[in-house]
Structure formats: C-alpha cells, structure tokens
Amino acid sequence: MASTRAKTPAKPGKAPVAKPASFPAPEIIEVSTSRVMCDGGGGALGHPRVWYDMGDEGFVECGYCDRRFVLKAGASGH
Numbered sequence: 001m002a003s004t005r006a007k008t009p010a011k012p013g014k015a016p017v018a019k020p021a022s023f024p025a026p027e028i029i030e031v032s033t034s035r036v037m038c039d040g041g042g043g044a045l046g047h048p049r050v051w052y053d054m055g056d057e058g059f060v061e062c063g064y065c066d067r068r069f070v071l072k073a074g075a076s077g078h
Helices: none
Strands: 027-032 035-038 050-052 060-061 067-071
Touching: none
Parallel strands: 027 067
Antiparallel strands: 035 050, 060 067
16 A cells, blocks of 8 residues: 655754763872772772783783773882
C-alpha cells in the first residue's frame, strides 16, 4: 500500500556535527624520581607492572592506562 504522506525536501544547510566524546583527563601523579613503576593501580584489575624512565622530559605516560607521571618541581630525578 502506498504512503499518503507527502515527502518534504531536505532543508539545505550544514550537516549535524557530532559532539566529541567527553573522557576524563588521564590521572596525573607527581613523583620525586625519574624512574617510575605503573601497574594500573587496580590490584588484580590493573595491568602488568611496567617501569618507565623519564629521561630529560620531566614526564612519562603509561602505555597501558595513560597515567601521566610528572617530576615534582625541584626534584633531582635520580
């Protein structure tokens, strides 16, 4: 059976824009040494224990959970 509604043409203009997903910022942890360990902080629900060395950057991000470790101001880094 045919539809009895009249079709209306699409309105010209801009296509709707999707809003970007709102994710919480990664956790930032201030540390006093340039060598840090991360295990996700979730105990059994975390991730494997990994060690990172900041080098001269003053920060490093975990490849598993995106935590950012930042060297405290005035810390020697060793």
